[in-house]
Amino acid sequence: xxxxxxxxxxxxxxxxxxxxxxxxxxxxxxxxxxxxxxxxxxxxxxxxxxxxxxxxxxxxxxxxxxxxxxxxxxxxxxxxxxxxxxxxxxxxxxxxxxxxxxxxxxxxxxxxxxxxxxxxxxxxxxxxxxxxxxxxxxxxxxxxxxxxxxxxxxxxxxxxxxxxxxxxxxxxxxxxxxxxxxxxxxxxxxxxxxxxxxxxxxxxxxxxxxxxxxxxxxxxxxxxxxxxxxxxxxxxxxxxxxxxxxxxxxxxxxxxxxxxxxxxxxxxxxxxxxxxxxxxxxxxxxxxxxxxxxxxxxxxxxxxxxxxxxxxxxxxxxxxxxxxxxxxxxxxx
Amino acid sequence: xxxxxxxxxxxxxxxxxxxxxxxxxxxxxxxxxxxxxxxxxxxxxxxxxxxxxxxxxxxxxxxxxxxxxxxxxxxxxxxxxxxxxxxxxxxxxxxxxxxxxxxxxxxxxxxxxxxxxxxxxxxxxxxxxxxxxxxxxxxxxxxxxxxxxxxxxxxxxxxxxxxxxxxxxxxxxxxxxxxxxxxxxxxxxxxxxxxxxxxxxxxxxxxxxxxxxxxxxxxxxxxxxxxxxxxxxxxxxxxxxxxxxxxxxxxxxxxxxxxxxxxxxxxxxxxxxxxxxxxxxxxx
Amino acid sequence: xxxxxxxxxxxxxxxxxxxxxxxxxxxxxxxxxxxxxxxxxxxxxxxxxxxxxxxxxxxxxxxxxxxxxxxxxxxxxxxxxxxxxxxxxxxxxxxxxxxxxxxxxxxxxxxxxxxxxxxxxxxxxxxxxxxxxxxxxxxxxxxxxxxxxxxxxxxxxxxxxxxxxxxxxxxxxxxxxxxxxxxxxxxxxxxxxxxxxxxxxxxxxxxxxxxxxxxxxxxxxxxxxxxxxxxxxxxxxxxxxxxxxxxxxxxxxxxxxxxxxxxxxxxxxxxxxxxxxxxxxxxxxxxxxxxxxxxxxxxxxxxxxxxxxxxxxxxxxxxxxxxxxxxxxxxxxxxxxxxx
Numbered sequence: 001x002x003x004x005x006x007x008x009x010x011x012x013x014x015x016x017x018x019x020x021x022x023x024x025x026x027x028x029x030x031x032x033x034x035x036x037x038x039x040x041x042x043x044x045x046x047x048x049x050x051x052x053x054x055x056x057x058x059x060x061x062x063x064x065x066x067x068x069x070x071x072x073x074x075x076x077x078x079x080x081x082x083x084x085x086x087x088x089x090x091x092x093x094x095x096x097x098x099x100x101x102x103x104x105x106x107x108x109x110x111x112x113x114x115x116x117x118x119x120x121x122x123x124x125x126x127x128x129x130x131x132x133x134x135x136x137x138x139x140x141x142x143x144x145x146x147x148x149x150x151x152x153x154x155x156x157x158x159x160x161x162x163x164x165x166x167x168x169x170x171x172x173x174x175x176x177x178x179x180x181x182x183x184x185x186x187x188x189x190x191x192x193x194x195x196x197x198x199x200x201x202x203x204x205x206x207x208x209x210x211x212x213x214x215x216x217x218x219x220x221x222x223x224x225x226x227x228x229x230x231x232x233x234x235x236x237x238x239x240x241x242x243x244x245x246x247x248x249x250x251x252x253x254x255x256x257x258x259x260x261x262x263x264x265x266x267x268x269x270x271x272x273x274x275x276x277x278x279x280x281x282x283x284x285x286x287x288x289x290x291x292x293x294x295x296x297x298x299x300x301x302x303x304x305x306x307x308x309x310x311x312x313x314x315x316x317x318x319x320x321x322x323x324x325x326x327x328x329x330x331x332x333x
Numbered sequence: 334x335x336x337x338x339x340x341x342x343x344x345x346x347x348x349x350x351x352x353x354x355x356x357x358x359x360x361x362x363x364x365x366x367x368x369x370x371x372x373x374x375x376x377x378x379x380x381x382x383x384x385x386x387x388x389x390x391x392x393x394x395x396x397x398x399x400x401x402x403x404x405x406x407x408x409x410x411x412x413x414x415x416x417x418x419x420x421x422x423x424x425x426x427x428x429x430x431x432x433x434x435x436x437x438x439x440x441x442x443x444x445x446x447x448x449x450x451x452x453x454x455x456x457x458x459x460x461x462x463x464x465x466x467x468x469x470x471x472x473x474x475x476x477x478x479x480x481x482x483x484x485x486x487x488x489x490x491x492x493x494x495x496x497x498x499x500x501x502x503x504x505x506x507x508x509x510x511x512x513x514x515x516x517x518x519x520x521x522x523x524x525x526x527x528x529x530x531x532x533x534x535x536x537x538x539x540x541x542x543x544x545x546x547x548x549x550x551x552x553x554x555x556x557x558x559x560x561x562x563x564x565x566x567x568x569x570x571x572x573x574x575x576x577x578x579x580x581x582x583x584x585x586x587x588x589x590x591x592x593x594x595x596x597x598x599x600x601x602x603x604x605x606x607x608x609x610x611x612x613x614x615x616x617x
Numbered sequence: 618x619x620x621x622x623x624x625x626x627x628x629x630x631x632x633x634x635x636x637x638x639x640x641x642x643x644x645x646x647x648x649x650x651x652x653x654x655x656x657x658x659x660x661x662x663x664x665x666x667x668x669x670x671x672x673x674x675x676x677x678x679x680x681x682x683x684x685x686x687x688x689x690x691x692x693x694x695x696x697x698x699x700x701x702x703x704x705x706x707x708x709x710x711x712x713x714x715x716x717x718x719x720x721x722x723x724x725x726x727x728x729x730x731x732x733x734x735x736x737x738x739x740x741x742x743x744x745x746x747x748x749x750x751x752x753x754x755x756x757x758x759x760x761x762x763x764x765x766x767x768x769x770x771x772x773x774x775x776x777x778x779x780x781x782x783x784x785x786x787x788x789x790x791x792x793x794x795x796x797x798x799x800x801x802x803x804x805x806x807x808x809x810x811x812x813x814x815x816x817x818x819x820x821x822x823x824x825x826x827x828x829x830x831x832x833x834x835x836x837x838x839x840x841x842x843x844x845x846x847x848x849x850x851x852x853x854x855x856x857x858x859x860x861x862x863x864x865x866x867x868x869x870x871x872x873x874x875x876x877x878x879x880x881x882x883x884x885x886x887x888x889x890x891x892x893x894x895x896x897x898x899x900x901x902x903x904x905x906x907x908x909x910x911x912x913x914x915x916x917x918x919x920x921x922x923x924x925x926x927x928x929x930x931x932x933x934x935x936x937x938x939x940x941x942x943x944x945x946x947x948x949x950x951x952x953x954x955x956x957x
Binding site: 031032034035036038039040042043044045046047049050052053056057059060108109112113115116117119120129132133134135136138139140141142143144145146147149150151192195199223224225226246249250252253254255256260280283284287288299300303306307310311313314315317318 | 343344346347350351353354355356357358360361362364365367368371372419420423424426427428430431432436437439440442443444445446447448449450451452453454455456457458460461462481484485488512513514515517518538541542543544545548549552569572573576577584587588591594595598599602
Binding site: 177 | 673674676677678680681764765767772773774796797798799800801802803804806807808809810811819822823825
């Protein structure tokens with residue numbers, strides 16, 4: 001942009017302008033330039049941070065490439081520090097199972113909750129109601145882990161798992177001894193932890209539904225619920241999917257709470273009662289104490305997989321959410 | 334099917350679904366109340382002066398406190414702020430001021446995506462970046478990890494807050510002949526300042542609650558430590574270690590430490606809320 | 618905010634110098650109770666010297682010592698030759714003896730005992746129920762419930778695991794073939810707990826669980842421990858005496874890297890081992906090196922008195938003499954430290 005100073009100075013004689021610049025030798029220009037370049041550097045820091053993450057993970061994981069192919073690493077189930085043979089499959093499995101089950105538990109609740117806040121509750125109440133959801137998001141994950149370990153796990157062991165085993169035991173998901181620690185415990189705690197993420201984004205997205213569309217549906221004689229199903233849901237569908245993906249990203253990467261309740265047992269089991277292991281949990285448990293360089297590299301490799309997965313998920317989710325949020329501005333504008 | 338019954342049916346569905354949504358709300362409330370109630374009821378008994386001022390006792394001996402962990406958390410969050418706040422806020426101002434080009438858009442997208450990176454991954458990065466070159470675990474490594482976590486979220490929050498400053502304010506300043514950069518700093522950023530402080534408070538609250546990135550960066554320390562080059566205890570790692578131990582005394586300490594952590598995080602959240610509210614009032 | 622930071626920095630600057638000497642160590646959880654007692658006691662005697670010890674597991678102790686991230690390491694597993702090749706100046710200093718016990722949580726069942734084969738099969742997952750004929754054969758007359766056994770074992774690199782798997786490899790060819798011995802192994806079954814603390818926690822809170830932990834962890838938590846059948850065929854209770862008996866009959870090599878699992882001797886408990894501090898033969902840092910040597914002198918002599926109170930077996934007298942001689946060969950910046 002041409003300097004506004006120049007426009008203001010225009011009526012003055014050139015000499016005066018020269019004098020002015022001589023007495024303040026380019027303060028504003030220099031200031032602008034300094035300010036601008038500082039801003040650019042600070043903005044670039046975000047990209048630098050991203051670069052640092054990728055670079056450091058790749059360097060740390062490199063020794064793994066010597067005797068493990070990527071495909072071999074992902075499909076191998078052995079995790080054998082004695083023989084230096086490492087495979088990620090059991091951890092991938094545990095991470096996927098716990099995340100999926102937590103989504104199954106959390107998504108219906110989250111969408112219902114978001115609809116309640118945005119559509120059914122009076123607007124004032126809706127604003128108050130977001131408070132407890134934000135509180136859920138503010139609780140540190142280690143506190144969830146503590147709660148999970150001492151409250152949820154014993155409850156699952158004593159009541160929920162025996163009950164499920166008795167009544168639904170014919171499904172492989174609910175077979176085996178009720179230990180408490182395991183996939184089910186992790187999934188339940190993850191469900192609580194990702195709920196606020198999904199709700200927060202869903203609420204934002206649902207709010208962008210043009211009021212006129214919904215009112216039109218109501219005017220045509222639709223009930224409130226029908227109006228929601230006809231307008232709010234289709235309008236914000238992509239954004240809700242994005243919200244769910246963000247929640248999934250959080251579930252995949254959650255470390256402490258899962259480490260404390262999943263049982264840390266590298267095995268693939270059909271039963272939700274069984275103990276398992278997840279990508280973040282194995283990194284948390286073994287990284288500081290892995291002895292061989294291949295072991296460290298394998299853990300860094302798990303970190304790289306985790307990073308790549310959550311990166312892609314978040315990127316996809318952002319594209320969806322941004323598209324929906326930008327939508328109404330275009331419509332109304 | 335006659336119209337009347339179908340209308341009743343539709344009415345019932347409408348009421349029913351509204352009720353289901355309300356029930357889901359109640360369902361989401363249960364874990365929140367359970368966590369808060371248990372942390373308070375199990376943690377409150379352990380609160381005492383010595384809990385905040387003493388060092389942990391050797392294994393198996395009852396008593397002692399987590400003063401070193403409390404200090405360690407403050408210390409590392411402080412270090413993280415030194416690095417993370419300027420960079421995060423700065424990147425946010427960049428996004429608000431220059432964020433409309435291709436570079437700006439990609440930076441914004443990257444910040445959004447990075448804010449979802451699992452904290453354990455950042456722990457590995459800080460280990461490779463700081464612990465290995467320095468040769469040992471340290472508070473600074475923990476601080477760097479927390480700072481990396483802070484930057485993207487803070488950048489996005491700051492951008493939002495700087496962007497809500499009315500364009501008319503900026504234009505008025507420019508029209509008075511104030512240079513671009515002075516306008517940005519004196520008018521725009523100053524107006525957004527209370528909002529930026531809010532964002533910083535939330536970033537600090539989040540950092541204080543992180544555990545995973547500290548496990549193999551700051552490690553732990555049984556003593557008071559304020560040397561950034563030395564391993565350092567933190568409240569969150571203490572909760573983790575105490576929770577998975579077999580000692581009843583340590584379990585009790587984990588609950589009390591969790592209560593302290595929740596109070597700290599809660600106060601920061603409340604402070605940010607109060608700031609936001611007063612700002613909104615001011616704007617009206 | 619700015620003021621707060623300045624304050625923090627000031628605090629950082631001032632107390633770093635006033636804090637005295639901080640020596641960092643990390644490793645085994647097996648001796649953590651005695652080490653934390655020792656370091657606490659030593660700090661009381663020498664307030665200017667602080668040992669910060671983190672019990673992250675023997676595997677971690679070896680790694681962090683090798684990487685140079687700590688001033689000393691601790692491990693229950695002697696370092697392997699290829700590990701020593703990376704830090705050739707490492708010296709193993711045995712500090713105390715400990716025993717791995719098989720702790721269980723079986724409501725209503727007490728006085729369990731296991732033969733070597735049964736024990737191996739439980740951890741191989743082949744004996745999976747409490748009323749398995751193999752357990753019944755070891756425990757005639759004991760009423761065993763029809764419940765699934767939940768095996769608990771370490772999730773981290775651990776010397777306790779090393780001692781346990783070293784024993785299982787000696788008595789079970791199948792174990793040796795399938796799993797082997799090491800600080801962390803590829804477990805056929807089991808819940809993973811972090812540290813002896815974690816495994817004890819799982820056994821304590823999970824009915825029908827069984828796991829291996831250091832003696833003191835089981836005693837402190839009042840968990841029942843199984844008697845084991847030793848090499849000479851007699852049933853032995855885990856105790857200080859039976860642990861000391863295990864070390865008595867073993868020839869100790871000069872680098873102390875020796876396995877004492879499955880020893881001869883009628884009263885010897887079969888799963889025990891030395892636990893070591895790992896130090897450099899020559900310390901680069903004068904103050905730290907001096908402090909470490911002085912601490913070792915104290916730990917091997919006066920410190921031994923604290924061991925029995927925490928259910929560790931002190932070093933047998935001849936071993937103690939030998940270790941003291943080794944400590945005197947350690948140097949600081951190339952020179953030996955004169956005895957006080």
